[in-house]
Structure formats: C-alpha cells, structure tokens
Amino acid sequence: MTLNSYTQLLDRMREIGWIDGAAGLLSWDQETYMPAAAIEFRAAQLAYFKGRTHRLFTADEVGGWIKECESAAFSSLSKEAVNVREWRRAYDRATKLSPELVEEFERSTSMAWSAWIAARKGNDFAVFKPHLAKLLDLSRQMAEAWGYAKLPYDALLDGYEPGARTDELQKVFAELKPGIVRLIEKIGPSARSASKSTLPGPFPIEAQKLFNQAVAERIGFDFTSGRIDIAAHPFCTGIGPSDCRLTTRYDDNDFTDSLYSVLHECGHGLYDQGLPKEDFGTPMGSAVSLGIHESQSRLWENHVGRSREFWNYWLPVAQKHFPTLATNTAEDLYRHVNQVRPSLIRVEADEVTYDLHIILRFELEQKLLHRELSVEDLPEAWNTTFKRLFGLEVPDDTRGCLQDIHWSHGSFGYFPTYTLGNLNASQLIQNVRNENPNLNAELAQGDYGSLLRSLRHKIHQHGHRYLPPELMKEATGESTQGRYHAAYLERKFGS
C-alpha cells in the first residue's frame, strides 16, 4: 500500500516534470528566440501550464499518498525519506493558503509589477507605494498561514532557503558587515573619484562566443547536455535531466561582461548538471536552495574567475581570440575585473560592496514586514542608510528603493540568499583549499577537475538530501558563517 503510494507520487511528479520542462522551454524561448508578436499566446499558455501543475500537485490524492508514505519506515536520509519530507514541505506550503489568498496575491503582484515599472520610469515612489503596502499585507497573511518559529519573516525566507532562520542570518551577516564598512572607508574615497579602467577593444561578438565556450568547456560545463544563447538578462534554466541552458549578453567594448556572466551562469549550470539525473523531477534531483545555488555561481565567477591564477592561465588564450590585447598583462586583466567602486546600483556592484547592498535590503524588508517601518517612510530610510553605509547620496528613488524588481513580485526574503551565496562560496572554497593545498597550482594551470569533483561530492550529488545548514555542515564542518567571506574580502582587497 505504502510502496504503491510512493510509486503513485513518483508517477505524478514525472507528469509534473514533463509539463514543467515544457514550460521551462517556453520561458527560455520567450527570452531568446520567440518572435515578438507571440507574447500574448505564450503568456496564456504559460499560465495554463502553471495552473495545471499546481492542480496536479495540490490534489487531495497527493496529500493522501504523502500521508501514507509518512507512516512507512523509510530509512533516515534515504532517497524515499528525503522525497517524502520535501513533498510534505511543498504540499503544505501550497495548500495551507486559501485559494482566495493565492488568487489575490497573483492579481496583486501582477498589478504591482506594472505600477513598479511606471514608478521607476517616472521616479515616483507614490505610484508604487499602495501596491507595496498591499503585498506586504498579503505576505503577512501568508506567513501566518504557513506558520513560523519566531518571526513572520522566517516563513517567507523558508520559501527560498529551507531551514534558514532570520536570527541566525542576522548573526552571520553581523560577522560580515563591519569588515565591509571598513574596506569601503579605506577604498571608497579614492575609488569614487577614479575613472573606470577600459580594455583595448573592440571585441567582436563571434570571438567572445568562442572564448566563452572555451572557458565554459574547460571548467566542465557539458555542451552535450547544455548550451549558451543570448538574452537581455543572463540566466540559467534546467529544462530536463540533460538539458541545461545558459544565456549571456555581449558588449563589444568589454568582453569581460559576457565572460563573467557566463562564468556565473556556468556555476549554476554545473550544479544543475551534477544533480542525480535519475531523480529528475523529485526533490532528490533538485537544487536545495537559492543560497546554495548562488554559492556555486559566485564560486566560479569570483573565486575562480576573478583570481590571478585565472588570468595567468587564460591571458594567452584571450590574446589569440582578441589580438587587441597583445600588450596587456595578466595583472592588467586581474585589476580590470576587480575594480572596487561604491555605487548606487546593486546589479553593478563589485565583490566588496555587493553584500552591503543586500544587508540594506535584508534589514529594511524585515522592518517593513514586521511594521517597524511604514511604507511611507521607506525612501527616506533607504537613503539615510545608504549614505551611512556607502558614503553616497541617493539622487532619486529610481536609483534608490525602486531599483529592484523583487518587491514588485512580492518576493520578501529573497535578497538574503544572494549574500548567503557569497558566504557559502567563500566557506566552501576555503574548505576545499584546506583539503587540497595544491588547488591554486591546479587553477593556475587551467585544471579545474579536482575542484569540480569536490563540489560534485560536497554539494551537487546530494540534491535535497540535507537542508542547507546541514548540507554546509556536511560539506565544511559548520553551517554558514560570515567570517570566511569577510576574511576573503580582507585578504583580496585589504591591501
């Protein structure tokens, strides 16, 4: 009976996986190749598939199967036990909300997103304000419906980072923040006035494609199970057990823009390609959280890609693809891709200042959700805090509290996963380095095999087996800490 329930769950998830994969391709196509006029049909089609998988997953019989499986004696941390545990978590999150609340949230985010577009364009926070208030109110209701340990914010966080707790994040972020503020005080004044360095181009797009492909192949991205296309915003999407698609965009004045977005997305892609294929469509075959996913992208982008070892190896190859670099040194490239400059916009931030952008948002969205800050007062709170942290005046809300899309989607609790990604990346690579003192020498030779094998072993193969804090403990001996990343930044940028 129980085995039968488990099989029925697997069958249902297989069906959902087929539909989700098709929806994934429809979305990928929408960003890459879809003719413009096809958008209306595509939107209706995607909404249909989303509703269909939701109904398939939240059906009463699914709840019954999960319940029967829970009374079975699957051995702890077995594939079956993990899947049942995670199906329960997802089923509860999907069914604890009333259909009315879900519908109101969908409707409200859709309107909030349009209002955000207009507010941002017109630099008019007032246009977005009532929508933000509405989404916060609905999010509070959702948090209550889901339940939480201490704070409503915990319930939202859990949707992006299962097992994460607000108070623990505050603690690890507190380990990080003072060091960054110190670095900014030290570097900031001169960096703010220095002009951005440039490389001698132009860099033809075809040459950039070939160079990116060479790098991606070398670090281990499998092109028989994946590809790289062009899109306005770089992303990585897995649409089948052997089908992982990355996108990037090209700037002919600076080939490193596309290179680092490829390295970042490849980091996500390597995780995707390292998940157990036979478990596709089940928790065991899926990435465990955003904070772990982002650790993989940041590790390859920053720890590998923005290192001296990287350019010592890749400069001659780059010079073959881009003859205008003939007189540049590896040190030129290293410096070019590691410029620090406090700036207004998160997505343009360097390694040092990036997490401060996140901490600002993490603090403000908690206050908003917990009614310690009114929506009315958000712009002023943003600007004051920004000035204090970055030493910069925020000239308008478009470049201030209106800059990111996340809140317009009602995504509160998402931002901290970016910094978790940075912390996890630093902690993971430090651990790999401790185990393999030869790592830097390998990287300097363009040999990424042992690093990838370590990540496969420590992270990728496990899918959802452990919640993120336990996964980090299994992988490195401790749950996520702030000090490894703080030390990394100090080492790299302190002098």
Place this chain on the structure above:
Amino acid sequence: MTLNSYTQLLDRMREIGWIDGAAGLLSWDQETYMPAAAIEFRAAQLAYFKGRTHRLFTADEVGGWIKECESAAFSSLSKEAVNVREWRRAYDRATKLSPELVEEFERSTSMAWSAWIAARKGNDFAVFKPHLAKLLDLSRQMAEAWGYAKLPYDALLDGYEPGARTDELQKVFAELKPGIVRLIEKIGPSARSASKSTLPGPFPIEAQKLFNQAVAERIGFDFTSGRIDIAAHPFCTGIGPSDCRLTTRYDDNDFTDSLYSVLHECGHGLYDQGLPKEDFGTPMGSAVSLGIHESQSRLWENHVGRSREFWNYWLPVAQKHFPTLATNTAEDLYRHVNQVRPSLIRVEADEVTYDLHIILRFELEQKLLHRELSVEDLPEAWNTTFKRLFGLEVPDDTRGCLQDIHWSHGSFGYFPTYTLGNLNASQLIQNVRNENPNLNAELAQGDYGSLLRSLRHKIHQHGHRYLPPELMKEATGESTQGRYHAAYLERKFGS
C-alpha cells in the same frame, strides 16, 4: 444547451491548442537547438503530450458536445458549422479505431522505422519487408474501421487530403503523366550526360542569411510573427497564432539551395500567417490539407522563385550580398535553378521529373494496399517501372524503394499530396494571372503584394471552410485539374 456545448468544445480545443503549441516548440527545438543528450527525456515528454491531447480530444464528453452541436441550426458554412463538421470528422477518425489497433500501429511504426534505417543503410530490403507487410495489414484494418466510398486507399488518402478520391486523383494524374514522359524523352538523353552547372562562390553563410531574409521579407513573411533557423531538414511549423518558424540549411558552394528551401517554407509560412488568428486551434484557423499547403510552398518556390522575373529583380541584390556573382547574368541564374536531369532520388528532383516520382509511388502503394502487388515483389516492380518512366537503371534498393521515410511511418496516401500541391499551384497562379494581366510586370519589379493578397483571399482566409476540391472550385472555378500544370511544364521546359 447547444451554445453551451459549443463553448465547451472551444474551451477544450483551446486547452489542446496550448499543449499542441508546447509540443510544437519541443519538436522545433529538437531539430534546431536541443543539446544531443536531451533526446531521451524529450521523446518521453512528447509522447506524454501526444497521449494527453489524444485523451482530451477523444473523451466521451467531446463526442456528446459534438452531437449536441450537430442538432443546432448553425447556418451553412458559418464558422460554427465548419468547426463542428471538422471536429466530427476528426473525432470519428480518432475514435473509430480500437485502442488496441492504435497501440499496435504506434508500436509497429516505431519498429518499422528502425528497421527501415537499417535496411536503407545496409541496402537490404529483406530487413524492412516484414515491417512493411505488417503496416500494410494494419492500414487495411484501419481503412475498414474508418470506412470508404470505393477503395480502402480512399480512407487513408482522406487523412491527408479530406474529400480527395482515388479515382479522381487517377484521372487528374493521367492528364499530367504523358506530357512529363514526353518531356523526359526529349530532354532526358542530353540532360543525363550534361554536368551540373555551378555558380562562382563560395557563398558565406552570414551573407546567405541576410539575402534569404531580404527575400522572405519582401514576399511578405512577417518576422514579428516568425523566424528562420537552421536544421538538417527544412520545415515550417506553426506553434501559436503569431508564431511561425521556418528552417533551412546552408551550403557554401551554392546559395540557391538555402534560398529555394526558404522560398518553399515561406510559402507554407505565408499560408500559416494568413489563417484567421482568432480561430487558432480550431478547424477554421487551420490549414485544410497537405495538398493545399504544398500548393502554397510550390507556388512561391517554383512559379515565383524559379522565374525569369525573379532573377531580373533579385540579381543586383544577390550581387551585393555575393560579390563573386559580379559577372553573372539573370539568365545564368535562371538556367542554374532550372536544370532538368532525370535522377534516382525524389527529394533531389527538378520540376519536370518530380511528379513522375510521385506517380510511381502513388501507383505502387495502391497496388500494395489492395493486394495487387506483394511486398515481396516491390523492389522489382519499382525498378522496372522506374526504368520505363525515367530511362534509368536503379542500382540498389537504397536508391530505389527504400529511399523515402513515409512508408516506414505507415503513411500510405501521403505521397499524392505532393503532386496535388504542384497541380493546385499551377492552377491557382494561372487563375491569378487571368484576373491580373499585370502580374508578371509586378513580379519583375519585386512587387509581390497583389499576389499575396490574392492567395490570402482565395485560400488562406478560409481555413477549413471548404474541403480542398470545393476550395479550389471557389478559388479558380474548377476542382484540381492536371492540365494547368502540364501546360506550365510544357511552356517552361518544352523548348
């Protein structure tokens, strides 16, 4: 009640349309961009969607809704009447077969296809023989289940060309055949020994893309609702009401290969883009038959594209894209793309010999189905007939009766739609010419607007309103005839 049934049918068809569109994109992607290792999941996914739409369409309630609609007084040839008529046709074709027969056919075609690949590769008809016999046997059973006017072949034909009748096709093909045989007797002997003309290349693929795009845009293909990509086999697929995708392939030694496949697929695409968008997913918004579809592709490929008017206009443009053509004349290009040469392979055939390849298959597959020819004797019958018609010895079955994929799919009755396409194309353009004596002058100026408007008016806008024979009658005053195409070939190639 009846209006309600009609609305429920529309809702069901909308749902099927969303799924079919997704399956269309999955198939398109499989031929264009999909990473190789993704094939296994993709195949399972496509099979799931196929089964899902089949179940959604053949459900009992659908039969009930159709029946209720049939008792309504929808006015003759109204959108509703046409949709109900065609849903009935499709529902009966889908439900008159027992599930066992459908499954056996699916299984058998899948095995037959693998056997055909092997047989063709090893030039060993015996490997394919039992599968062909099996598929013929199942096709006979299917024909009996569907029912037919005179001959079992009628029932199969009807699946590709609704309303077509074997005896009528025989009559129109008989009008065509003697003229072609005469032309081959006249041209053949010298053509068989002449060497194929070549153009001064190479022709860089990027330049070919730009030239093809210029031609496609000029004849009216709407790139905001469509695109052209690369695939091993050119095809056209409509995956949404404003999303039509063509493919082609490039040969740097001859840009006309990709050009004529683009013109051909554009002909299909213009039909697709001219169907009523608001009726997408219903018969009124769908192409009526293969023979009408092929008439559109052949008309643009051959009547427009392989004319002197075409090259008089396009030569200077081609010379800008391909400077190596600097000393060529429009007449050089015209001759290059109109070489006649009896040859063994259908897909490489010129305009004169193409239909003879089809007539051969049409005659043999009827005999096979009606047990007038045994599978055992097929190779000899093929080779003897081929020698008589083309004056060529068939050196092996791979280049003989094993060359086409169709029979391995169990597609009997498909081949004649190719020739129907040629006949319809000649009849349609003759009719347009009669109405517009200025047509040639327009085409010589690269002005395709009035021709496209005529086709939109005569064919595209009607969707499934008329069955093909009536559609041709509405459009040209007569159902499909053989003599227009015979006269066209004689005029163009007789001297």
